[in-house]
Amino acid sequence: MTPEAGPRAGDEAHVPARDLWDAERAAAAAVDERDLVAFLRELVAVPSLDGEETAAQRTVAEWMTAEGLATDVWEIDLASLTEHPEFSCEVERDGALGVVGWVGKNASDEGGRDLLFDGHIDVVPAGEAAAWTVDPWRGALRDGRVYGRGACDMKGGLCAALFAAKALHDAQVPLRGRVLVASVAGEEDGGLGTLATLLRGHGADGAIVTEPTSLQIVTAGAGSLMFRITVWGRSAHASVREAGVSAVEKFIPVFTAIREVEARRNAAGGGELFAAHRLPWPIEVGTLRAGEWASSVPERLVCEGRFGLAPGEDEASARREFEDALAAVAAGDAWLRAHPPLVEWWGGRFAPAVTDPDDPLVRTLAAATEAVLGRRAPLAGVTYGSDMRLLVNVGRMPTVLFGPGDVRECHMPDESVPVAEVAGAARTLAVTAVRYCGVR
Secondary structure (H helix, E strand, O other): OOOOOOOOOOOHHOOOOOOOOOOHHHHOOOOOOOHHHHHHHHOOOOEEEEEEEHHHHHHHHHHHHHOOOEEEEEEEOOOOOOOOOOOOOOOOOOOOOEEEEEEEOOHHHHOOEEEEEEEOOOOOOOOHHOOOOOOOOOOEOOOOEEEEHHHHHHHHHHHHHHHHHHHHOOOOOOOEEEEEEEEEOOOOOOOHHHHHHHOOOOOEEEEEEOOOOOOEEEEEEOOEEEEEEEEEEEEOOOHHHHHHEEEEHHHHHHHHHHHHHHHHOOOOOOOHHHHOOOOOOOEEEEEEEOOOOOOOOOOOEEEEEEEEOOOOOOOOHHHHHHHHHHHHHHOOOHHHHHHHOOEEEEEEEEEEEEOOOOOHHHHHHHHHHHHHOOOOEEEEOOOOOOOOOHHHHHHOOOOOOOOOOOOOHHOOOEEEEEEHHHHHHHHHHHHHHHHHEOOO
């Protein structure tokens, strides 16, 4: 086989690093950075909070059609979806759109492999406007970065995937499989968009979720559960507070127990992939509400938080560990013993997921990263949950996370993503697709 003939599916181990085949070079060169940045800015300017993703989904679908991708756009049957055992969400929705576009031909017809790129369109609220130095819904371009809510998490990664598919189409690469791009709703609150995409029948031999990984290849993702704890007290006038029992005061030993459980669960660390994280499976209380009147002893406190899960961990056992720790605290306090805290599990649920580092998808992406970016991408694990869990556990396909941006930029004021990383990701994804799918 000569370089001019191009690689076939399975040849990824034989392609020299930093040496691109003609089809790969053409695909990488076809990524138009200026158009990529323009569309990313346009997409950031379309607010897509959870439950309000449809306008942005239509923008993506229209772009796919205009750029020559085959598309499937459908109204997700939310009522039916809720019956699936892996369904979870935290936001009420009147509707949601599924959007998938693709280039190439079915791998079963051509003897190649299919590759799915998955990116979520939904974003978290922008928070206090005064904390931003730019308009969070404008898509500002400054100092080589695009700013705005969702720029990093994860419209930058979604646009990288879209422009990788566009480059393959524009370069007329004769793929032996399909490259699909799924733009999904509802990832932030449970993953309903990716679940709906899988149930629609859009699968592949491998998948890349373009979450912000700073262009590292993530082969292991932690999971998470959402908890709610209710602590009861007894109301009284604050001027005679000793006649009552403060739910806030009774929450203090509960919170101490939460921190102790977290320390115990993280004492052994997370191994090599999670070595950068002191707390690979963190537990945090994110909201806390107590009392109804400033001069009354608060009779109830409700807190909600996130409980981290380790890869391979049994979810039921993890829940019991948490519940038993809080029960032990209650047993040691006369009031809590008579009025035990209520623990509920609700909302988004993300199971851990792992892909074999030696899988052809991982090896192909690693070699493509070195060829395009001139460096070997390290393998890593992440402490957050993602749609990787659905693609691995429901879709039964090897999946990794790989995308532009730093997760520490997410969910914060002045969220941004480097243009160079978005463009680099798009070129890397395009070359990965050529090598993984193969060419005729």
